[in-house]
Amino acid sequence: MNYENIQFSIEDEGRLARIVLNRPEKLNSLVSAMASELMDALEQVRRQEARVLLLTGAGRAFCAGADLANFDENFRAEEASAVVDIGALMDRDYNPLMSALHAVEIPVVCAVNGVAAGAGASIAMLGDIVVAARSASFIQAFGKIGLMSDCGATYMLPRLVGTARALGMALLGEPLSAEQAAQWGLIWKCVDDAELMPAAEKLAKQLSVAPTKALMQTKQAIHAAAHNSFAQQLQLERDRQRELGFEHDFLEGVTAFRNKRKPSFNGK
């Protein structure tokens, strides 16, 4: 597939996949073609067995959510005719994209370079390690256009920041600064703007040589904890740990520790 709305590359001998949302003049807002391209790129990441995904935006924004000028040909503001089945749009583009991002098995580092609004904030929240530039902000913009938070925001926000803060963000729709987002636990870290890409790339490179299979199991287990009991979680950990115990990277990790050298993980 030709990518016109994103940039996609596989770097570092196949270990690191990079996706850049690339409609900077429209603040990387989402159109249907962009959603398709993103899903195609995520499939490439899986097929090519990259060990980490780095996701960021081109220009001054991360992603301003759905492109409000182009989300559906049936919406004609000038004719006051809003015959649009947004549910169908969600089924076609947004929910499959959010599900695909949520299902990425390898670690996802998200470098939030500027505003992340609406669906854009959801994409950011689906990163496993989210680093934001100090000038970035997170906005539940939906209320301003008469919609409710979507794209998984009502699922992720309360889990990340708690119900009170989730409700404050979703009902008021005010920008949350990157610094506040880090203090609230919405993201991993806020850094100075000039430090964003070096910091995100450093994390991505670190993860790209980590014991990938163990990280994938850890990520899956933490997701599963959202709906498991403590007893179920203990069993899940035992089963996955048993599998990991038979793998190369466990042998390598312990051998390297005993020999006081750096481990060389192959991610298998």
Ligand code: LHQ
């Ligand atoms: C945009 C957008 C944008 C198009 C800036 N679209 N052009 C909803 C509906 C339907 C289907 C399913 O899903 C959804 C889920 C959602 O994501 S709903 C939420 C949609 N997003 C928003 O409501 C955010 C709208 N944008 C804003 O509030 C502001 O632009 C933010 C706060 C993001 C940035 O503000 P500023 O830094 O002041 O930039 P700006 O407003 O001047 O925007 C710069 C340009 O980007 C401008 O174009 P222009 O040609 O005038 O320079 C904007 O029109 C365009 N742009 N967001 N979502």
